[in-house]
Amino acid sequence: MTASDTAAVIIGRNEGARLIRCLGSLQGRVRQLVYVDSGSTDGSAAAARELGAEVVELDLSRPFTAARARNAGLAVLPAGIEYVQFVDGDCEVDPDWIATAANFLQAHPKAAVACGRRRERFPDASVFNRLCDAEWDTPLGEAKACGGDALMRVAAVYTAGGYRDGLIAGEEPELCLRLRRAGWQVWRLDAEMTLHDAQMLHFGQWWNRCRRAGHAFAEGVALHGAGPERHWVTETRRALLWGALLPAVILAGGLLSPYVLLAALVYPAQVLRLSRRMGFERALFTVLGKFAEAAGALEFYWRRWRGTARGILEYK
Known part of the structure; x- marks a missing residue:
């Protein structure tokens, strides 16, 4: 060379x-x-x-x-x-x-x-x-x-x-x-x-970076999720489950009975589970990041439904 x-x-x-x-x-x-x-x-x-x-x-x-x-x-x-x-x-x-x-x-x-x-x-x-x-x-x-x-x-x-x-x-x-x-x-x-x-x-920079990742996950699934690679299907499902679906179910259940809100303890339990593999700091932000990723994925689906594209999302 x-x-x-x-x-x-x-x-x-x-x-x-x-x-x-x-x-x-x-x-x-x-x-x-x-x-x-x-x-x-x-x-x-x-x-x-x-x-x-x-x-x-x-x-x-x-x-x-x-x-x-x-x-x-x-x-x-x-x-x-x-x-x-x-x-x-x-x-x-x-x-x-x-x-x-x-x-x-x-x-x-x-x-x-x-x-x-x-x-x-x-x-x-x-x-x-x-x-x-x-x-x-x-x-x-x-x-x-x-x-x-x-x-x-x-x-x-x-x-x-x-x-x-x-x-x-x-x-x-x-x-x-x-x-x-x-x-x-x-x-x-x-x-x-x-x-x-x-x-x-700053936290806001990190949040925007995670939100951008969630947008990328969802768009990747839209492009190649049906292929044999299942491109970013797992990442998108995980973000939507932990960052959107579970919180919505817990909050909705809490309107019927305040005891249902105890189900939110699944989040600290998830942090402790992941800590064994990656340490507490990374585990904590991995779980928190799912909320930002879900926001990015949902934004992609919303804009796709409306037929509008998103501009670049910067974090610094």
């Missing part, structure tokens, strides 16, 4: 110093840097140009999505690029990652995607940052999906049709599903990949 085989597509909006750090971590390790800007007002586009990146500024008349931004970056890659590193602008890429991942793809011709360990830069800044760091510690080996940071085989992505522009979240697992259906593989390597700066310091 040589740098001439590889490009990087960085997406962002008002990332400031984080974007500069991201671009700097990729300089000299890829043939071309492409930065796709989604309406920044902090001078991100100009800063990226100064660092040698080709800048694509998305048309403001159309809704922003990460999927649309990644497709826009992919579209301007020059001929001869075999691999593309997709990365969010709030991440710093490990110095050894590009070579490690590209060598893996070269050695495994059926592999379309390689991702590694994404870590939170400041996990002790908040409980929400710690939750992100734990979430990204996924099992090693062949996987069903990757996150926003991954090295991909360009030909495979093109063959699959790229990202689905309209998805406000969950676009990477949806692309990976289509890649796997086409016979490609997705791998999680035992290698450091990126440092991410979530800056998630």
